[in-house]
Amino acid sequence: MKEVGIGIAGFGTVGGGVLSILRSHAREIEARLGARIVVRRVAVRDPEKERAIDLDRSLLTTRYQDLVEDPTVQVVVELVGGTTEARSLVLAALGAGKHVVTANKALLAFHGDEIFRLAQEKGVDVYYEGAVAGGVPVIRTLREALASDRIQAIHGIVNGTTNFILTSMAEKGEPLEKALAEAQRLGYAEADPTLDVSGGDAAQKLCLLAQLAFGARLAPQDVLTEGIMGLLPEDFAWAKEFGYALKLLAVARRSGPNGGDGLIEARVHPAFIPGDSMLAGVRGAMNAVLLRSEALGPTLLFGQGAGAMPTGSAVVADIIDLSRNLLSGSPGRVPLPPAASLVRLRSHAEIRTGYYLRFSVKDAPGVLARIAATLARHGISIAAVQQREHEEEGAPVPLVIVTHQAREADLRSAIGEIDAYDTTAAPTRLIRIEQV
Amino acid sequence: MKEVGIGIAGFGTVGGGVLSILRSHAREIEARLGARIVVRRVAVRDPEKERAIDLDRSLLTTRYQDLVEDPTVQVVVELVGGTTEARSLVLAALGAGKHVVTANKALLAFHGDEIFRLAQEKGVDVYYEGAVAGGVPVIRTLREALASDRIQAIHGIVNGTTNFILTSMAEKGEPLEKALAEAQRLGYAEADPTLDVSGGDAAQKLCLLAQLAFGARLAPQDVLTEGIMGLLPEDFAWAKEFGYALKLLAVARRSGPNGGDGLIEARVHPAFIPGDSMLAGVRGAMNAVLLRSEALGPTLLFGQGAGAMPTGSAVVADIIDLSRNLLSGSPGRVPLPPAASLVRLRSHAEIRTGYYLRFSVKDAPGVLARIAATLARHGISIAAVQQREHEEEGAPVPLVIVTHQAREADLRSAIGEIDAYDTTAAPTRLIRIEQV
Numbered sequence: 001m002k003e004v005g006i007g008i009a010g011f012g013t014v015g016g017g018v019l020s021i022l023r024s025h026a027r028e029i030e031a032r033l034g035a036r037i038v039v040r041r042v043a044v045r046d047p048e049k050e051r052a053i054d055l056d057r058s059l060l061t062t063r064y065q066d067l068v069e070d071p072t073v074q075v076v077v078e079l080v081g082g083t084t085e086a087r088s089l090v091l092a093a094l095g096a097g098k099h100v101v102t103a104n105k106a107l108l109a110f111h112g113d114e115i116f117r118l119a120q121e122k123g124v125d126v127y128y129e130g131a132v133a134g135g136v137p138v139i140r141t142l143r144e145a146l147a148s149d150r151i152q153a154i155h156g157i158v159n160g161t162t163n164f165i166l167t168s169m170a171e172k173g174e175p176l177e178k179a180l181a182e183a184q185r186l187g188y189a190e191a192d193p194t195l196d197v198s199g200g201d202a203a204q205k206l207c208l209l210a211q212l213a214f215g216a217r218l219a220p221q222d223v224l225t226e227g228i229m230g231l232l233p234e235d236f237a238w239a240k241e242f243g244y245a246l247k248l249l250a251v252a253r254r255s256g257p258n259g260g261d262g263l264i265e266a267r268v269h270p271a272f273i274p275g276d277s278m279l280a281g282v283r284g285a286m287n288a289v290l291l292r293s294e295a296l297g298p299t300l301l302f303g304q305g306a307g308a309m310p311t312g313s314a315v316v317a318d319i320i321d322l323s324r325n326l327l328s329g330s331p332g333r334v335p336l337p338p339a340a341s342l343v344r345l346r347s348h349a350e351i352r353t354g355y356y357l358r359f360s361v362k363d364a365p366g367v368l369a370r371i372a373a374t375l376a377r378h379g380i381s382i383a384a385v386q387q388r389e390h391e392e393e394g395a396p397v398p399l400v401i402v403t404h405q406a407r408e409a410d411l412r413s414a415i416g417e418i419d420a421y422d423t424t425a426a427p428t429r430l431i432r433i434e435q436v
Numbered sequence: 437m438k439e440v441g442i443g444i445a446g447f448g449t450v451g452g453g454v455l456s457i458l459r460s461h462a463r464e465i466e467a468r469l470g471a472r473i474v475v476r477r478v479a480v481r482d483p484e485k486e487r488a489i490d491l492d493r494s495l496l497t498t499r500y501q502d503l504v505e506d507p508t509v510q511v512v513v514e515l516v517g518g519t520t521e522a523r524s525l526v527l528a529a530l531g532a533g534k535h536v537v538t539a540n541k542a543l544l545a546f547h548g549d550e551i552f553r554l555a556q557e558k559g560v561d562v563y564y565e566g567a568v569a570g571g572v573p574v575i576r577t578l579r580e581a582l583a584s585d586r587i588q589a590i591h592g593i594v595n596g597t598t599n600f601i602l603t604s605m606a607e608k609g610e611p612l613e614k615a616l617a618e619a620q621r622l623g624y625a626e627a628d629p630t631l632d633v634s635g636g637d638a639a640q641k642l643c644l645l646a647q648l649a650f651g652a653r654l655a656p657q658d659v660l661t662e663g664i665m666g667l668l669p670e671d672f673a674w675a676k677e678f679g680y681a682l683k684l685l686a687v688a689r690r691s692g693p694n695g696g697d698g699l700i701e702a703r704v705h706p707a708f709i710p711g712d713s714m715l716a717g718v719r720g721a722m723n724a725v726l727l728r729s730e731a732l733g734p735t736l737l738f739g740q741g742a743g744a745m746p747t748g749s750a751v752v753a754d755i756i757d758l759s760r761n762l763l764s765g766s767p768g769r770v771p772l773p774p775a776a777s778l779v780r781l782r783s784h785a786e787i788r789t790g791y792y793l794r795f796s797v798k799d800a801p802g803v804l805a806r807i808a809a810t811l812a813r814h815g816i817s818i819a820a821v822q823q824r825e826h827e828e829e830g831a832p833v834p835l836v837i838v839t840h841q842a843r844e845a846d847l848r849s850a851i852g853e854i855d856a857y858d859t860t861a862a863p864t865r866l867i868r869i870e871q872v
Binding site: 017021024025028029032033034129135136137141144145146147148149150262276278280281282283288292294295296297298299300301302303304310312313314315316319320321324325328329330332333334335361 | 453457460461464465468469470565571573576577579582583584585586612700712714716717718719724729730731732733734735736737738739740745746748749750752753755756757760761764765766768769770771
């Protein structure tokens, strides 16, 4: 039987998943592929470390370079993580004419240009299904199923940690700190959760999606990024009252009149979405990506966004796909993402959405009138207003206003003014409304 | 620029969609493929017919054989429908060494064996993403993304007509006849809706899914098939009361203890599913397929199941995929479904699910006790009971019992006995409960 040789760099959670799937499904994979996938080399930091999965010690090395130099390794599987060592390894592997599978979103978000350019030059493939939404086949769908279509918008719940936290807050009325602690206890959040709760992780993934969907070359810092810190249980209560769910969304879309003026928006932020939408039903640590395209209309892909087995499964599917290319002599069968950006980014100031605004105001006559007048002066039109009774005499009262679509810059100016009023007790909370 | 020549047979709704997508997205397709897709021949029944889309009359022919004989046609796109002419055409095209794209589920469900065998022999590809759930990339996902995994279960809402009808009944409390008439008025249901409402259409699609997921060779008549006729608005009210939604589900799963004894179940029937599940949120004419696999866990794919553009888009994605194989000299890159069945079908009598039972009984002492005793005698254990007051003196009253998991044969025997009682006013309605 024919063989495809692979080398695995980095052997943590996902690496264990990959090896375990390769072993337990070896028979099915051989039957479907007509060849055997053989692990020739595994590069690890500490070869003495105890591991949950049994590994032939003669395969182990501490030098990533051994994978690159081994002529029997055709595919390098990068599971090192980070962007320094991983970058050197991937560039060396591509330089040596080897194909690469990676689940490293940060690497591709920050160094995709360089990596795809070298792969193109060397005529080899880079597959990365595991980098976005774990085992959910969104990369493959964008690359192949939608090759016939023109994508208009992506709305994704692509960070399981924050979705777990927001689901707990929505369903149990918990404060964020408690939901976060629970997520950490259950292993859904890391000890330092910054990358997740800041929206940074979702922004990296959005870069990869926008590249495939629109040919956009974005860096994570180009994405308007707001995290979930500062959300209160009452925001969820208000969301429900207005018929919405509150989710951390990653959004990339063609914008402008008539479905596009050549510009795209790219943003990650908490958003009110219709309570009966499919995305609103995505609970806990699950991920989902909603694609809207011209011919197909809406397509939603949903599943587990992380974990040894889901991500491992995506990596192995990539290895199989690459092996099919190798065995049929057709690497480069599906083109790599374009090196130059085909679209430009709309300035964040020009983005238009509806807004939920939670003001904290002193209970005095004329406060609502003044806020409404300020919004009107900036061209912002009000869709709904609700004011609660204050809980104790003299305490600030919450005032909630839902607006129609408005320009981000106008909204920001209006809020700037309102937050400076002496009747305003705390900075106004702003959550965008997204019709998914 | 390189060219791939295609011939289209049948030029109805989907054919129009295919041509319109090929035209309007020609630039994107050429950029992604590095080649032009050229329509060389279009076979139609009536070349004089007025068409919504402009078509070069010199391409038209009334003979399907012209597509097969044209040496410049490399891919035959079968959109004829039915199983007679379509079968002859596809076999002739494969026989002549041409690749085939089809959206014809009936053809593949009834004649897949013959078609895949010939394709295998000739070393050509048969792609059929459009045959199940329109543009939702479920075929591609089963064939490629899940190639690394072992699938345990498929739960699909794969018939848009019936899902539209059931959604209307659930949300508006309408009787079935009214919802069906509305679906016909809006073009979601055909004048003769039998194939849809009987579950037959869903059963054909299930055969294709089960083949890819489990290597099962099933004919539609092997599938336990029950349609939606006979469902009453009160069934939806009861579903809601017990926390369920009521959907027409297509189910194929490995069954038996410890996740499989080598047998699979295949069935299409109305089912109670948890009201907070993703499938419960699939409304109107939309389709969704939930796959459960060993490594990946649950994956849901959702989108438009029918229509010129969604199905057309799937057909064009297949044409592009096939063109990539052709251009890189790798037809047969992904193996065709296995010709022999790798699994056997569990006898319908041995299937175990929970049941919702709606009895119509005379309001007399001891009726409930007698029914409960009969169920117990057949080993069926009761999870919940509800009885309504009768509306007028002497009229039958509804009695609803929800059971724990029971064997279909035992349930059938018990219902047979109960329906023969003189206190039973009408045949008992049985709806299976499925934990999706």
